[in-house]
Amino acid sequence: MSDIRAALRAQAIETPSWAYGNSGTRFKVFAQRGVPRDPYEKLADAAQVHAFTGVAPTVALHIPWDRVDDYADLARHASEVGVRIGAINSNVFQDDDYRLGSVTNPDPAVRRKALDHLLACVDVMDATGSDTLKLWFSDGTNYPGQDDIRSRQDRLAEALSAVYERLGEGQRFLLEYKLFEPAFYVTDVPDWGTAYAHCLRLGDKAQVVVDTGHHAPGTNIEFIVAFLLREGKLGGFDFNSRFYADDDLMVGAADPFQLFRIMYEVIRGGALSGRHGGPEQGVAFMLDQCHNIEPKIPGQIRSVMNIQEATAKALRVDGDALAAAQAEGDVLAANAVLMDAYNTDVRPLLAELREEMGLDPDPMAAYARSGYFEKIAAERVGGAQAGWGA
Numbered sequence: 001m002s003d004i005r006a007a008l009r010a011q012a013i014e015t016p017s018w019a020y021g022n023s024g025t026r027f028k029v030f031a032q033r034g035v036p037r038d039p040y041e042k043l044a045d046a047a048q049v050h051a052f053t054g055v056a057p058t059v060a061l062h063i064p065w066d067r068v069d070d071y072a073d074l075a076r077h078a079s080e081v082g083v084r085i086g087a088i089n090s091n092v093f094q095d096d097d098y099r100l101g102s103v104t105n106p107d108p109a110v111r112r113k114a115l116d117h118l119l120a121c122v123d124v125m126d127a128t129g130s131d132t133l134k135l136w137f138s139d140g141t142n143y144p145g146q147d148d149i150r151s152r153q154d155r156l157a158e159a160l161s162a163v164y165e166r167l168g169e170g171q172r173f174l175l176e177y178k179l180f181e182p183a184f185y186v187t188d189v190p191d192w193g194t195a196y197a198h199c200l201r202l203g204d205k206a207q208v209v210v211d212t213g214h215h216a217p218g219t220n221i222e223f224i225v226a227f228l229l230r231e232g233k234l235g236g237f238d239f240n241s242r243f244y245a246d247d248d249l250m251v252g253a254a255d256p257f258q259l260f261r262i263m264y265e266v267i268r269g270g271a272l273s274g275r276h277g278g279p280e281q282g283v284a285f286m287l288d289q290c291h292n293i294e295p296k297i298p299g300q301i302r303s304v305m306n307i308q309e310a311t312a313k314a315l316r317v318d319g320d321a322l323a324a325a326q327a328e329g330d331v332l333a334a335n336a337v338l339m340d341a342y343n344t345d346v347r348p349l350l351a352e353l354r355e356e357m358g359l360d361p362d363p364m365a366a367y368a369r370s371g372y373f374e375k376i377a378a379e380r381v382g383g384a385q386a387g388w389g390a
Ligand code: RM4
Pocket: 062, 089, 136, 176, 178, 211, 238, 246, 288
């Protein structure tokens, strides 16, 4: 049990700056009171999630949504409020030039512009001390014949190689895949196999990131996790929940059992300790979610707690009993070992752990009582609220 507590205490979950701004769907963005007006305020909000959970010490930035004049100053502000800068997310999907793609665009001038942005993101890493660049490309085509599938792969490989060469000591990039959307016919990085093949060719500083919402319904994500970990190519997660497509809902809301199965494979692969800096940063456990209708900070706290619960349950799997049942070919006993762990109520354990860490056992209630929301709602009046695409 003390091993389980130590592992849970050491867990590190990264929250995304964009989750604190206004967001919505393509139909409507709902504004909320108290929403940050700039990246500094986003970091202050993220620091609340860490303050109440104790396990969310880093915050991912999205460039240009989080563009500032002085990134070193932003990093200083982060440490003043009690967090650090995590992954830098590039954005080559919101400019008119990218209608036909970014790094895979048939026009070399557009490709150059996209690559320059990715390289500038590495500059931001240098300035903030971030060790991870996250690359997601909306690139693809909508119609058969629109562009040459193979040439687009060549262009992608060329850009990835240029970014790879630019990475400094202790820096890496994570390549994210997504089944479809916004492209509806071909997506240039549609699945883990494509991402894996590009990363494999480049070397150790290129790894795959699994966004749990970016798969076809029914995909066995824990298999992908097990496979990539075994190959040393799982760089991190973008955790969120999906019911239908890329829903970006709170982690563990749609399918807590799937989250448990994923965390079991993470533990089985010895990868729970997470990012620790240096050349072997480990797996980054990041959230990538948009709170369309729920309040932002509690939405993040809830997700962090859901990951903790799934992790605690996965840590409770009796490895010896499981190995014995598997060796005997005892299907039902093996399955029962997993189900016993999943069906354990780990909330009392987590509450105790929080008390040991000097935290309130109930982070949701403690945040609600803290008055932070009332404070930001009163203070953050005027100015332009940050939002998806701001
Ligand atoms: C993409 C992808 C990226 C995220 C953006 C906002 O679908 O999931 O990780 O940065 O959305």
